[in-house]
Each structure stands twice: as structure tokens, then as C-alpha cells.
Amino acid sequence: MQLTAEQFPDATLITVLESRIDAASAIAFKDQMRDLTDDGPERVVLDLAGVDFVDSSGLGAIVATMKLLGPERRLEIAALSPTVEKVFRLTRMDSVFTIHESAKMAVGKQTLAS
Amino acid sequence: MKLTLPSDPFAVRAALEQVRLASVALEMSDVDVARAEIVLAEILNNVVEHACCGRPDCRIDVVIDRVQTGLLVTVVDDGDAMPDGAPPAGKAAEIQCDLVRLPEGGFGWSLIRDLTRDVVYARSDGRNYLSFALDLNGMATAQ
Numbered sequence: 001m002q003l004t005a006e007q008f009p010d011a012t013l014i015t016v017l018e019s020r021i022d023a024a025s026a027i028a029f030k031d032q033m034r035d036l037t038d039d040g041p042e043r044v045v046l047d048l049a050g051v052d053f054v055d056s057s058g059l060g061a062i063v064a065t066m067k068l069l070g071p072e073r074r075l076e077i078a079a080l081s082p083t084v085e086k087v088f089r090l091t092r093m094d095s096v097f098t099i100h101e102s103a104k105m106a107v108g109k110q111t112l113a114s
Numbered sequence: 115m116k117l118t119l120p121s122d123p124f125a126v127r128a129a130l131e132q133v134r135l136a137s138v139a140l141e142m143s144d145v146d147v148a149r150a151e152i153v154l155a156e157i158l159n160n161v162v163e164h165a166c167c168g169r170p171d172c173r174i175d176v177v178i179d180r181v182q183t184g185l186l187v188t189v190v191d192d193g194d195a196m197p198d199g200a201p202p203a204g205k206a207a208e209i210q211c212d213l214v215r216l217p218e219g220g221f222g223w224s225l226i227r228d229l230t231r232d233v234v235y236a237r238s239d240g241r242n243y244l245s246f247a248l249d250l251n252g253m254a255t256a257q
Binding site for chain 2: 022023053055056057059060063064067082083086087091096
């Protein structure tokens with residue numbers, strides 16, 4: 001599972017470089033996310049712009065990642081493509097996560113501020 | 115169309131890809147393809163994990179017929195019988211504000227129930243038969 005992490009003043013931006021977070025890759029995703037977010041600022045922004053499919057296993061791994069961060073930190077999502085948006089909406093997970101239109105909008109203000 | 119796949123998640127990915135490729139011939143819009151992929155992924159992943167339990171010799175057959183309202187799909191597998199002899203109701207999990215109690219699973223049947231109708235399960239000669247209708251072009255179920 002290919003993920004990259006970029007640090008901003010108060011957020012870690014993690015970009016998913018694969019197109020699916022599904023039963024085949026959910027465990028690898030969860031393990032990598034745990035490693036990448038082990039320490040860091042309060043906000044973790046997960047950029048899903050390149051992801052066109054997330055099934056219930058993938059969704060569960062995303063929820064598990066949020067729980068691992070603990071109550072002091074939060075996982076935010078950026079860029080839901082149509083099918084992924086549908087899954088978030090049907091499971092009502094779109095009311096649980098802060099969802100940004102894009103990674104740039106999620107962290108952009110910080111780069112401008114510094 | 116008919117597909118046969120072994121019981122593993124990468125084979126499920128390949129099967130979904132086949133359906134995506136057949137979507138033009140099946141007269142499906144992008145929204146239709148999305149809904150079909152979500153449903154088939156959940157059903158096939160359930161078969162792999164809970165019926166076939168990852169057994170490599172457990173075969174899964176998928177038959178997809180295009181009818182006027184949409185697709186009629188039957189999934190047949192060699193796996194264990196469904197608990198209680200019936201598919202789950204798939205009531206959507208309670209989404210609470212309490213982070214610790216957020217569900218990490220159980221979304222599958224809720225998704226399947228939201229997007230399909232006439233789900234029927236039967237078991238015969240050691241095989242499971244699960245069939246359902248998936249309405250296309252926004253008919254009946256407008257999700």
C-alpha cells in the first residue's frame with residue numbers, strides 16, 4: 001500500500017497513491033497509517049484524490065485509523081471521488097469525518113501563513 | 115455474463131474489473147457501475163471471508179443477467195452455510211459521537227440492502243445460492 005506523508009505546521013498530509021482501499025489492501029493500509037501517524041500534530045489529513053474505490057473493509061480501516069489517533073487528534077478526509085463519496089454517504093460516515101474538497105484546501109492556509 | 119473466481123480478495127478485484135469492462139455491453143451508466151461494484155464487492159468479500167474462509171479450493175460463480183429494470187445477479191459458492199440460514203438484515207450501525215464506540219465493521223450488509231432488492235438465499239448440494247436485483251438508471255432504488 002503506497003502512502004506518502006508530508007508535514008505541515010499543524011497537520012500531517014497523507015496521500016494514498018493507490019486507487020483502491022479494499023479487502024485486499026485494508027490491513028496493509030491500516031498498518032502503514034499507524035506507522036505514519038505514530039506521532040505528529042493534531043490533524044491528520046488523508047488525501048483520497050487518487051482513490052476511486054473504498055469498500056467496507058477499507059472504510060473500517062479508515063475508522064480504525066481515526067480511533068488509533070485518540071481523542072486529542074483527528075483524521076480528516078480530502079477529495080472523495082464519486083463512488084467513495086457514495087459509500088461514505090450510505091454508511092453515514094460523511095457525518096463523522098470532516099471532508100475537504102481537496103488536500104490543498106485542507107492544508108493550504110497553513111503554507112500561506114508561514 | 116458468467117464469472118468464476120477462487121476465494122481470495124485479489125480475485126474479487128479482478129472480477130469487479132471484468133464487470134466494469136462489461137458495463138457498456140450491459141448498458142450501465144457510471145452511477146450504475148458504481149452501485150454494482152459496491153454491492154458485488156461486499157457480497158464477494160463476504161463469501162471469501164465468511165463462507166469460503168479463504169480456502170483456495172472454494173469456488174465462486176457469479177451470473178449476471180441484464181433485464182429491463184437492471185441486473186439480476188446470482189452468486190454461488192462452495193463455502194459454509196450462512197448463519198441462521200438467512201442473510202443479515204443489515205441495519206445501519208448507530209453512528210454516535212463517541213469516538214471509541216464507532217463501528218469498524220458490519221457496514222457490508224447495510225450497503226447491500228440499501229442498493230438491492232429481492233435478496234434470496236438458498237443452500238443446495240453443499241453450495242450457497244445468493245441472488246438479488248440491482249435496479250439501474252435510478253429506477254426503484256434511487257441511491
